[in-house]
Amino acid sequence: xxxxxxxxxxxxxxxxxxxxxxxxxxxxxxxxxxxxxxxxxxxxxxxxxxxxxxxxxxxxxxxxxxxxxxxxxxxxxxxxxxxxxxxxxxxxxxxxxxxxxxxxxxxxxxxxxx
Amino acid sequence: xxxxxxxxxxxxxxxxxxxxxxxxxxxxxxxxxxxxxxxxxxxxxxxxxxxxxxxxxxxxxxxxxxxxxxxxxxxxxxxxxxxxxxxxxxxxxxxxxxxxxxxxxxxxxxxxxxxx
Numbered sequence: 001x002x003x004x005x006x007x008x009x010x011x012x013x014x015x016x017x018x019x020x021x022x023x024x025x026x027x028x029x030x031x032x033x034x035x036x037x038x039x040x041x042x043x044x045x046x047x048x049x050x051x052x053x054x055x056x057x058x059x060x061x062x063x064x065x066x067x068x069x070x071x072x073x074x075x076x077x078x079x080x081x082x083x084x085x086x087x088x089x090x091x092x093x094x095x096x097x098x099x100x101x102x103x104x105x106x107x108x109x110x111x112x113x114x
Numbered sequence: 115x116x117x118x119x120x121x122x123x124x125x126x127x128x129x130x131x132x133x134x135x136x137x138x139x140x141x142x143x144x145x146x147x148x149x150x151x152x153x154x155x156x157x158x159x160x161x162x163x164x165x166x167x168x169x170x171x172x173x174x175x176x177x178x179x180x181x182x183x184x185x186x187x188x189x190x191x192x193x194x195x196x197x198x199x200x201x202x203x204x205x206x207x208x209x210x211x212x213x214x215x216x217x218x219x220x221x222x223x224x225x226x227x228x229x230x
Contacts, residue, residue: 033217033218035218042220042221042222042223043205043207043218043220043223044220045217045218045219048217056217058217088157090159092159092218101164102149102161102164103161103218104161105151105158105159105160105161106158107156107157107158108157108158
């Protein structure tokens with residue numbers, strides 16, 4: 001099976017712009033979660049989508065949003081970018097039903113905000 | 115509130131030495147899941163193990179072993195006969211509840227360097 005894929009891998013944006021990141025989960029996985037990784041804050045949970053519905057949300061401002069499509073692919077959007085949004089954004093997929101299954105991570109999108 | 119503590123920020127060992135990475139967690143839930151992930155220099159998080167709160171059996175997988183002790187809220191990870199390829203940042207993580215919630219709370223990670 002193909003792993004989790006994320007596009008683009010690298011992105012440079014200017015403060016105030018918006019950005020959309022994409023994630024394709026492992027085939028058959030219905031849950032997609034997003035995480036932000038920074039040197040200062042570490043790995044932090046953003047949100048999780050399951051069957052096109054947001055099931056969990058972390059403590060991030062409303063500028064961070066996401067959605068999931070019927071084929072389980074997910075997008076994450078950040079509006080009005082700030083310098084502090086520079087980070088590695090990781091997407092993870094899992095089966096999603098019943099127990100808390102292991103999540104498989106993609107290679108990440110490294111976002112730099114200038 | 116949930117919390118995962120990895121007190122060891124960095125560890126260096128010489129190849130073939132054994133090394134244990136510590137993980138202490140806090141949760142009020144009786145049902146929870148613990149995980150270990152490896153993040154090599156390439157950046158991708160690699161799943162190593164998942165353990166639920168009702169299964170305290172230790173597990174061994176090749177050179178890797180895990181010791182889960184509810185009494186001390188710890189889930190430690192030991193690498194036996196370490197190799198240079200083990201050099202990476204290792205994260206312990208916690209997921210609460212039994213509803214299939216998939217939000218992981220990560221520790222701050224332990225950077226392991228294996229010196230040849």
